Structure formats: structure tokens, C-alpha cells
Amino acid sequence: MKTLVIIPSRMSATRLPGKPLLKxxxxxxxxxxxxxxxxxxxxxxxVATEDQEIIEDVKSNGFNAILTxxxxxxxxxxxxxxxxxxxxxxxxxxxxxxGDEPAIEIDDIKSLNDKMVKNNSKLGTLAAKIKDxxxxxxxxxxxxxxxxxxEGDHFPKAxxxxxxxxxxxxxxxxxxxxxxxxxxxxxxVHLDQSKNEIENRLEQLRxxxxxxxxxxxxxxxxxIGVDTEEDYLALKKIMEYKNL
Numbered sequence: 001m002k003t004l005v006i007i008p009s010r011m012s013a014t015r016l017p018g019k020p021l022l023k024x025x026x027x028x029x030x031x032x033x034x035x036x037x038x039x040x041x042x043x044x045x046x047v048a049t050e051d052q053e054i055i056e057d058v059k060s061n062g063f064n065a066i067l068t069x070x071x072x073x074x075x076x077x078x079x080x081x082x083x084x085x086x087x088x089x090x091x092x093x094x095x096x097x098x099g100d101e102p103a104i105e106i107d108d109i110k111s112l113n114d115k116m117v118k119n120n121s122k123l124g125t126l127a128a129k130i131k132d133x134x135x136x137x138x139x140x141x142x143x144x145x146x147x148x149x150x151e152g153d154h155f156p157k158a159x160x161x162x163x164x165x166x167x168x169x170x171x172x173x174x175x176x177x178x179x180x181x182x183x184x185x186x187x188x189v190h191l192d193q194s195k196n197e198i199e200n201r202l203e204q205l206r207x208x209x210x211x212x213x214x215x216x217x218x219x220x221x222x223x224i225g226v227d228t229e230e231d232y233l234a235l236k237k238i239m240e241y242k243n244l
Contacts, residue, residue, distance in 0.1 A: 122212060128175060
């Protein structure tokens with residue numbers, strides 16, 4: 001089974017414009033993510049972006065990048081265009097890694113890929129344990145409710161995704177990394193955005209609303225995503241201290 005890792009990235013993030021090129025230990029955030037993806041060693045790695053500056057940065061650091069349209073509504077549309085432009089043949093799975101999570105655990109990337117291959121799943125994602133009960137009400141932390149607990153090698157189906165919840169059983173902090181079978185990705189990008197998806201600002205609800213199962217794998221921890229300048233400075237401090 002062959003996996004292709006595609007990392008969507010763009011300069012025009014609403015809350016922190018230009019964040020892919022912010023530096024930590026002398027390397028841009030997007031190149032840190034590319035490095036982690038390559039170190040996971042599960043397949044070829046491509047950055048998909050609408051910005052020439054990102055292409056130049058990624059290539060100058062020895063990674064591969066493809067220029068895509070600036071008309072895409074979602075990162076999934078962007079990775080699908082990159083897949084078609086890549087000319088890489090015989091791909092079974094496409095992993096969509098977030099371009100703003102440079103602290104993602106390499107073992108979590110490997111684990112999700114292994115479970116997708118082993119179970120021949122259509123669509124898989126990651127989630128971590130919620131350590132603070134207050135986060136159930138925090139709308140910036142997306143939650144996933146699963147059919148069964150995420151213990152060991154379990155790869156249960158997601159029941160629902162939400163921004164706030166009262167539920168306490170089988171509820172986890174969702175990490176926005178997805179692995180699609182090729183046919184599932186092709187089907188997904190041709191579906192209309194669902195009402196649920198638009199109201200909750202959660203693209204994954206489009207899959208559930210169209211009866212596409214999403215399996216969930218337990219991650220070691222929740223990586224710090226970079227959405228604000230505070231996130232960036234906090235993560236920079238941690239990664240510089242650990243020399244990552």
C-alpha cells in the first residue's frame with residue numbers, strides 16, 4: 001500500500017497572516033511540518049500552496065511543493081488538486097497533515113497510517129485524551145465522540161464532531177489530520193458542503209452527513225497548533241528549549 005502525504009498551507013490565515021513562514025530554530029513552520037512528515041517515512045511528501053513564497057521556502061529547505069489555485073474553499077480541495085498535479089501513480093492513501101502543527105508526533109503520523117492500511121479504512125483521523133474538563137466548553141477545541149474508547153489498537157468510528165459538548169464518555173480532543181483512501185478523497189471533494197458543516201465550521205461533518213465512516217486513532221498528545229501570535233511564541237519557546 002502506498003501513501004502520499006500532502007500538507008496544505010497558505011499565507012492568508014485570518015488570525016495570523018504569514019504564519020507558515022514564521023521561524024522556529026531557524027526553520028519555517030511549514031518546513032518543520034515537512035521535516036516531521038519525511039521523518040515518519042510513510043511515503044512521498046508534498047506541500048500544496050497558493051503562495052510562491054511558501055514554494056520557495058519549502059524547496060530551499062529540500063522539500064517538495066506544488067502551486068495550487070487560490071480559489072479553494074477548503075484544505076481538502078487543495079490537496080486533491082495537488083494529488084492530480086503530482087503525477088505520482090498508484091497511490092492508495094492520501095494523508096492530509098496540518099501545516100501549522102510543527103510539534104506533531106512522528107509516531108502519531110505512523111500509527112494513523114498503519115491503522116488505515118491494516119483495516120483498509122476509507123477515512124481516518126487522530127484524537128487525544130481531554131485532560132481538562134473545561135475544554136468541553138471551549139469552542140476552539142474540536143471534540144470527537146467515538147463509538148468505543150480509544151484504547152490500544154482500537155480504531156473505532158466517530159459518532160459526531162462538535163465545538164462544545166456536555167458528554168463525558170468516549171469524547172476526545174480532535175486533531176485535524178486526515179488519511180483518505182484515494183476513492184474516498186475523490187468522492188468527498190465532489191460532495192456539496194452540508195448544512196451541518198457550514199453551521200459548525202467543521203468540514204469532517206460533510207463525511208458523516210454523507211454516510212462516510214471516519215475511524216479515529218488515539219494520539220500520544222494534542223500538538224499545539226499555531227493560530228495566534230501567543231500560540232507561536234509559546235510553541236517557539238518549547239521547541240527552542242527542546243532544540244526541535
